[in-house]
Amino acid sequence: MSTDQHKQRAAEAALRFVEAGSVIGIGTGSTVNHFIDALARSDINIEGAVSSSEATTHWLKAVGIRVLELNTTGNLPLYVDGADEANRLLQLIKGGGGALTREKIIAAASQRFVCIADRAKLVERLGEFPLPIEVIPMARSFVARQLVKLGGQPELRADFTTDNGNQILDVRNLPLQEPIKLETELSLIPGVVTVGLFARRGADVLLLGDSTGVQEIRP
Numbered sequence: 001m002s003t004d005q006h007k008q009r010a011a012e013a014a015l016r017f018v019e020a021g022s023v024i025g026i027g028t029g030s031t032v033n034h035f036i037d038a039l040a041r042s043d044i045n046i047e048g049a050v051s052s053s054e055a056t057t058h059w060l061k062a063v064g065i066r067v068l069e070l071n072t073t074g075n076l077p078l079y080v081d082g083a084d085e086a087n088r089l090l091q092l093i094k095g096g097g098g099a100l101t102r103e104k105i106i107a108a109a110s111q112r113f114v115c116i117a118d119r120a121k122l123v124e125r126l127g128e129f130p131l132p133i134e135v136i137p138m139a140r141s142f143v144a145r146q147l148v149k150l151g152g153q154p155e156l157r158a159d160f161t162t163d164n165g166n167q168i169l170d171v172r173n174l175p176l177q178e179p180i181k182l183e184t185e186l187s188l189i190p191g192v193v194t195v196g197l198f199a200r201r202g203a204d205v206l207l208l209g210d211s212t213g214v215q216e217i218r219p
């Protein structure tokens with residue numbers, strides 16, 4: 001069984017959290033695309049979805065799911081999204097697809113965050129995956145220097161502009177022993193838009209797919 005099939009299993013398992021007639025938040029990435037496809041195939045009719053990226057909006061519209069604005073929906077009962085890494089406290093690294101800012105906003109506005117991933121994303125300690133940080137373009141070098149002072153090795157994501165018109169620094173070697181503390185510290189650097197650490201608001205449920213089935217983890 002391939003990693004993609006593991007992702008699909010986790011995505012399908014998230015359907016049981018979706019209530020008919022509700023408006024839900026939807027993240028970005030290949031696992032989420034499986035979730036959207038599974039939702040479209042299911043008999044669960046939702047009122048619509050708040051999308052975390054242009055890519056997801058495109059995918060939702062392609063299967064006939066209405067895309068709504070967070071400004072008009074108010075808070076949401078459910079957010080479903082993937083992750084690049086997750087620990088057992090359900091703290092996450094996200095942003096591999098570059099959609100971290102809108103993802104963090106929708107996660108914050110949602111009552112329950114169900115994270116879907118293949119099992120390989122579960123780690124003992126966050127930080128093997130380089131931490132994505134979205135920055136205002138004119139602050140890129142300044143932010144990079146602050147990250148180096150903290151021990152990080154930032155690298156500009158090449159040929160990439162976020163849906164918000166910003167850039168991404170992918171940062172290796174940051175001290176990630178205390179994810180909540182680091183998320184707070186990095187978020188305070190002027191020019192940082194969003195840090196791809198989802199520790200202060202992590203997931204509420206983690207669904208991990210592998211060749212044996214789907215494991216559910218709660219903090």
Ligand code: 5RP
Binds near residue numbers: 027093103
């Ligand atoms: C996008 C993300 C994704 O959730 C993360 O990159 C996982 O992607 P995939 O489901 O393709 O493995 O944070 O910004």
